[in-house]
Amino acid sequence: MLRLDTLSKIYADGTHALARVSVNVAAGEIACLIGGSGCGKTTLLRLVAGLDLASGGSIEVDGEVIREPHPAIGIVFQEPRLFPWLSVADNVGFGLAEIGARERRLRVDEALEHVGLARFGSRWPRELSGGQQQRVAIARAFVARPKVLLLDEPFSALDAFTRASLNAHLLALWAESRPTILMVTHDVDEAALLGDRVIVMQPQPGRIFDDIKLTLARPRDRLDEGFDTARRQILSALDRSLAPAARQA
Amino acid sequence: MDEESSVAVEGLSQAAWAAGDKPSLHRRLPGLASRLPIRWILAIALPLAAGIVWEVAVRSGWVQGRLVPPPSRIAQTLWSLARSGELWLHVSATLTRVAVGFGLGVLVGTLAGACCGASETLRRVLDPSIQALRAIPSLAWVPLFILWLGIFETSKIALIAVGVFFPVYLGVLGAIASVDRKLVEVGRVFRLSRLAMIRRVLLPAVLPEWIVSLRSGLGLGFMFVVAAEIMGASEGLGYLLVDGQQLGKPDQIFAVIIAFAAIGKSCDGLLVLASRPLLAWQDRVRTRL
Numbered sequence: 001m002l003r004l005d006t007l008s009k010i011y012a013d014g015t016h017a018l019a020r021v022s023v024n025v026a027a028g029e030i031a032c033l034i035g036g037s038g039c040g041k042t043t044l045l046r047l048v049a050g051l052d053l054a055s056g057g058s059i060e061v062d063g064e065v066i067r068e069p070h071p072a073i074g075i076v077f078q079e080p081r082l083f084p085w086l087s088v089a090d091n092v093g094f095g096l097a098e099i100g101a102r103e104r105r106l107r108v109d110e111a112l113e114h115v116g117l118a119r120f121g122s123r124w125p126r127e128l129s130g131g132q133q134q135r136v137a138i139a140r141a142f143v144a145r146p147k148v149l150l151l152d153e154p155f156s157a158l159d160a161f162t163r164a165s166l167n168a169h170l171l172a173l174w175a176e177s178r179p180t181i182l183m184v185t186h187d188v189d190e191a192a193l194l195g196d197r198v199i200v201m202q203p204q205p206g207r208i209f210d211d212i213k214l215t216l217a218r219p220r221d222r223l224d225e226g227f228d229t230a231r232r233q234i235l236s237a238l239d240r241s242l243a244p245a246a247r248q249a
Numbered sequence: 250m251d252e253e254s255s256v257a258v259e260g261l262s263q264a265a266w267a268a269g270d271k272p273s274l275h276r277r278l279p280g281l282a283s284r285l286p287i288r289w290i291l292a293i294a295l296p297l298a299a300g301i302v303w304e305v306a307v308r309s310g311w312v313q314g315r316l317v318p319p320p321s322r323i324a325q326t327l328w329s330l331a332r333s334g335e336l337w338l339h340v341s342a343t344l345t346r347v348a349v350g351f352g353l354g355v356l357v358g359t360l361a362g363a364c365c366g367a368s369e370t371l372r373r374v375l376d377p378s379i380q381a382l383r384a385i386p387s388l389a390w391v392p393l394f395i396l397w398l399g400i401f402e403t404s405k406i407a408l409i410a411v412g413v414f415f416p417v418y419l420g421v422l423g424a425i426a427s428v429d430r431k432l433v434e435v436g437r438v439f440r441l442s443r444l445a446m447i448r449r450v451l452l453p454a455v456l457p458e459w460i461v462s463l464r465s466g467l468g469l470g471f472m473f474v475v476a477a478e479i480m481g482a483s484e485g486l487g488y489l490l491v492d493g494q495q496l497g498k499p500d501q502i503f504a505v506i507i508a509f510a511a512i513g514k515s516c517d518g519l520l521v522l523a524s525r526p527l528l529a530w531q532d533r534v535r536t537r538l
Contacts, residue, residue: 070440081434084530097445
């Protein structure tokens with residue numbers, strides 16, 4: 001469904017951010033990207049979002065080559081990136097300018113309800129907490145009904161409690177429309193909780209080190225033994241991915 | 250202290266909002282109502298006291314008050330100027346000049362700022378020259394403007410427009426340079442056209458700074474209208490100033506100064522009022538700073 005073929009990215013300053021990365025993500029799958037800093041996770045996401053151009057290789061969504069932002073691809077950034085001059089509802093409906101006001105309202109209300117902010121539509125973004133703002137950003141991405149949703153460490157700035165509740169919101173939304181999700185995280189627990197697959201990346205140049213399939217049934221329980229096994233599996237892959245770099249240094 | 254307490258109020262109401270209940274207007278008002286009068290009293294205490302002291306001093310004959318007339322005489326002069334209709338003649342002449350000059354300066358300044366902000370090349374070509382021109386004291390243009398445009402309205406308006414142009418140009422240019430790249434990226438993700446990007450992202454983002462630049466431009470506009478009118482006019486508040494000086498009427502000069510203060514403050518207030526609905530989204534604490 002989402003197909004990355006020998007994707008490379010070399011920045012103008014010579015940084016080799018990605019080297020021949022190939023991944024296939026099936027429709028409705030949640031793939032988590034995890035890895036040390038500088039391993040090209042965010043670069044990868046920006047390429048899929050069409051915000052940057054690859055130096056080599058290609059990205060396809062359902063056979064369509066992606067070179068620029070595409071209506072079927074949504075993204076949630078690390079920061080909420082809400083427009084401060086728009087109300088919460090208008091922020092959520094930002095990408096729906098082409099559809100009628102009435103239907104837009106319905107869809108926005110529905111999306112806000114899904115993230116538990118049904119009564120917050122008329123507020124300004126600055127009146128919301130960081131976690132609430134990020135929920136608005138998630139609603140804004142979901143309301144456009146993307147086939148592929150990219151998340152770039154969306155919860156990294158939030159405390160553990162807020163993160164857990166946002167993970168739950170995200171899973172609920174995903175269960176509803178089943179978009180393909182590619183999510184960058186540096187939280188092993190988060191990867192084990194959300195991912196059907198956890199792709200471990202390695203830096204300099206950014207490449208895939210390991211691709212772990214998680215077969216744990218949903219809903220997943222952090223206290224489960226299987227969850228613990230999955231966590232350990234990811235952790236050990238992460239450790240191994242960092243080991244050669246440590247040896248080089 | 251005032252700023253701090255309002256920050257605290259802001260924080261409180263935010264907490265209340267986060268909890269999900271919108272603070273009703275009258276719940277926020279009592280604090281405001283009890284703070285406002287004291288602020289007003291404090292603000293007006295010094296000029297009021299000075300005026301009273303001077304009035305008493307002149308009336309009881311301690312001082313002569315010929316060169317510095319007491320408030321009552323200034324008020325009398327202002328009143329008679331207003332009653333004879335003379336005041337309105339001069340006020341409207343001055344206001345017309347400011348309005349036309351300001352409008353022109355804002356238009357050209359905004360366009361130039363927007364163009365230079367949008368195009369790197371254009372900025373490299375135009376900005377150095379504009380900065381060089383800015384370094385020239387605007388009053389230095391007066392002789393040239395009079396030679397080129399004559400001694401009547403056109404040269405005065407040109408001077409005002411030049412004064413307004415620079416702050417507006419700089420404001421727009423700076424505002425465009427500081428637009429959050431991350432928000433522009435959100436616009437790109439939603440595939441906004443160039444025009445939609447300008448209308449839905451760039452314009453609202455530069456609006457607050459643009460309005461600040463309009464306010465400083467308006468202030469300069471009033472400064473230059475006085476300069477222009479002092480240098481040669483047969484009507485306008487600046488003319489009344491010169492008239493008061495030449496005929497030795499300090500009360501008239503004071504009356505005009507008060508008129509200027511009132512008009513300048515009202516125009517600025519109108520500008521702020523007109524822009525308020527556009528900036529409702531801003532943090533109130535920030536707009537007050």
